[in-house]
Amino acid sequence: MTPHVAVLIVAAGSGTRLGAGVPKAFARFAGATVLEHAVRGAFGVGRLVVVAPPESIDEARAIVEPIDPEAVVVGGGASRQASVAAGLAVLEPGIRIVLVHDAARALTPRQQLEAVASAVAETGAGVIPALPVSDTIKLVDGQTVLDTVDRSRLAAVQTPQGFPREPLDRAYAGATAEYTDDAALFAAAGGIVVTVEGSPLAFKITTAADLARAEQEAGDAVGATIRTGVGMDVHAYDAAEPLWLGGLYWPDEVGLSGHSDGDAMSHAICDALLSAAGLGDIGGKFGTDDPRFAGAHGDVFIRETVALVQGAGFEVGNVAVQLIANGPRLGARRVELEAHLSSLVGAPVSVSATTSDGLGFTGKGEGVAVIATALVTA
Ligand SMILES: Nc1ccn([C@@H]2O[C@H](COP(=O)(O)OP(=O)(O)OP(=O)(O)O)[C@@H](O)[C@H]2O)c(=O)n1
Numbered sequence: 001m002t003p004h005v006a007v008l009i010v011a012a013g014s015g016t017r018l019g020a021g022v023p024k025a026f027a028r029f030a031g032a033t034v035l036e037h038a039v040r041g042a043f044g045v046g047r048l049v050v051v052a053p054p055e056s057i058d059e060a061r062a063i064v065e066p067i068d069p070e071a072v073v074v075g076g077g078a079s080r081q082a083s084v085a086a087g088l089a090v091l092e093p094g095i096r097i098v099l100v101h102d103a104a105r106a107l108t109p110r111q112q113l114e115a116v117a118s119a120v121a122e123t124g125a126g127v128i129p130a131l132p133v134s135d136t137i138k139l140v141d142g143q144t145v146l147d148t149v150d151r152s153r154l155a156a157v158q159t160p161q162g163f164p165r166e167p168l169d170r171a172y173a174g175a176t177a178e179y180t181d182d183a184a185l186f187a188a189a190g191g192i193v194v195t196v197e198g199s200p201l202a203f204k205i206t207t208a209a210d211l212a213r214a215e216q217e218a219g220d221a222v223g224a225t226i227r228t229g230v231g232m233d234v235h236a237y238d239a240a241e242p243l244w245l246g247g248l249y250w251p252d253e254v255g256l257s258g259h260s261d262g263d264a265m266s267h268a269i270c271d272a273l274l275s276a277a278g279l280g281d282i283g284g285k286f287g288t289d290d291p292r293f294a295g296a297h298g299d300v301f302i303r304e305t306v307a308l309v310q311g312a313g314f315e316v317g318n319v320a321v322q323l324i325a326n327g328p329r330l331g332a333r334r335v336e337l338e339a340h341l342s343s344l345v346g347a348p349v350s351v352s353a354t355t356s357d358g359l360g361f362t363g364k365g366e367g368v369a370v371i372a373t374a375l376v377t378a
């Protein structure tokens with residue numbers, strides 16, 4: 001995750017044109033709400049702020065927090081613009097780039113969010129994804145056609161719309177009119193806006209037909225390729241070593257021995273990811289004879305592994321990992337551990353722990369075992 005980027009997902013609309021009987025963010029397709037799909041698609045790109053219908057903040061939190069425990073959820077306003085303003089008001093001071101994103105564009109590829117953030121960092125301008133217009137466009141008065149518009153100069157624009165934070169804050173603070181998108185408001189305040197290529201998958205769910213299309217697109221994606229993988233690692237305790245587990249340092253805990261830092265949790269995650277992508281295992285990719293990895297911390301292995309998995313054409317869906325050991329006790333740091341691993345993997349990582357009831361080497365306190373599973377899609 002890039003710590004100075006925020007993704008502000010506006011989800012406070014009523015969804016009148018959809019007519020689902022619930023606010024559009026809570027309408028469902030492909031087994032999840034519109035909001036859940038949108039948050040999963042944006043997770044890991046930056047700090048998440050979700051703007052929800054004010055009367056349904058708890059319902060929104062119950063959807064958002066299992067995916068990103070650090071996300072902030074606030075109530076929105078009567079217009080999209082007011083909802084964006086409510087989200088901007090709670091951004092942390094360190095945020096320098098803001099991506100404003102419609103929850104209603106729930107299937108937007110993560111690459112589109114990353115491309116917009118990179119383009120804002122490179123250009124310092126407002127950046128919006130756009131697609132060419134494929135229909136012939138007419139200027140009409142009622143049913144009378146007045147003219148044919150030159151479509152080569154038209155673009156249909158999507159979200160996320162990305163901006164440097166300070167000029168965006170200023171533009172919102174000074175806005176005196178309602179705009180249908182953030183780029184128009186930013187440009188009205190004197191900001192420069194450029195486009196990057198949008199994606200057909202970033203279409204806005206507006207009507208019932210759009211929701212049916214989302215169902216079909218999500219089904220097609222699932223039908224494409226889904227793979228799971230499993231990984232396991234074991235390390236012996238070594239009281240002379242510091243403890244590194246899950247990429248975190250654990251002061252006052254007995255360490256683990258190993259060629260690297262003995263971080264069995266990170267290594268099991270790498271094996272699960274490599275197994276899911278059909279890329280072999282950690283021993284084959286980062287051999288003990290490779291001096292680059294002698295003493296390396298777990299985050300080095302996880303980053304390299306995720307790059308290999310992505311290079312093979314896969315996106316990580318999620319990872320689940322279980323520690324089997326007498327110690328350390330994870331409870332007090334589980335949220336921190338999950339957030340850290342999730343940001344390394346770029347997808348949700350859930351962590352659990354158990355003991356083996358005094359049986360075997362983990363039960364006798366000789367070492368730890370860690371099992372991980374991973375899901376990837378292509
Ligand atoms: N007061 C509002 C209005 C809209 N939005 C959000 O802005 C995005 C684009 O709005 P749109 O798709 O037009 O949603 P609705 O306003 O809900 O739709 P409708 O006009 O049909 O009621 C959506 O993610 C919507 O939740 C919002 O956060 N607050």
Ligand SMILES: C[C@](O)(CO)[C@H](O)COP(=O)(O)O
Pocket residue numbers: 080102157158159180181182204
């Ligand atoms: C921001 C937006 O999604 C860009 O296309 C769009 O303007 C919002 O649409 P709305 O229906 O007017 O809220």
